[in-house]
Amino acid sequence: MCSIGGAAMNYNDYPTEPMGDGSLYRQCKSCKVPVLEINGELDKHRPWCEYRQEMKARQLRDELLEENLWLRFLLGQVFHSLPEQRDWLDPEIEKGMKAALESKPRTGR
Numbered sequence: 001m002c003s004i005g006g007a008a009m010n011y012n013d014y015p016t017e018p019m020g021d022g023s024l025y026r027q028c029k030s031c032k033v034p035v036l037e038i039n040g041e042l043d044k045h046r047p048w049c050e051y052r053q054e055m056k057a058r059q060l061r062d063e064l065l066e067e068n069l070w071l072r073f074l075l076g077q078v079f080h081s082l083p084e085q086r087d088w089l090d091p092e093i094e095k096g097m098k099a100a101l102e103s104k105p106r107t108g109r
């Protein structure tokens, strides 16, 4: 699995193009903000920038995956702490818990 959460990320791999005014400086190909102004900070791109949106979507996906793994861990803890005798538990719920614990989280990678 790829590293998730807390990994320091450098947002410098976006496509750039010359600023086109004869200067030597470059700008983001999508939102046209100068590279010098962006300075590696994702939020310096325009909100509608394709690169920024892609990176934000990845961040969200990683956060959701991390949360999913945490919830599975908690569910496993709860499930394995249950007493052997559990006819008080709705069989459908028990079935659902087992299925959730056995299924692999979809990472989309």
Ligand SMILES: [Zn+2]
Residues within 6 Å of the ligand: 014, 028, 029, 030, 031, 032, 033, 045, 046, 049, 050, 051, 052
């Ligand atoms: Zn951009």
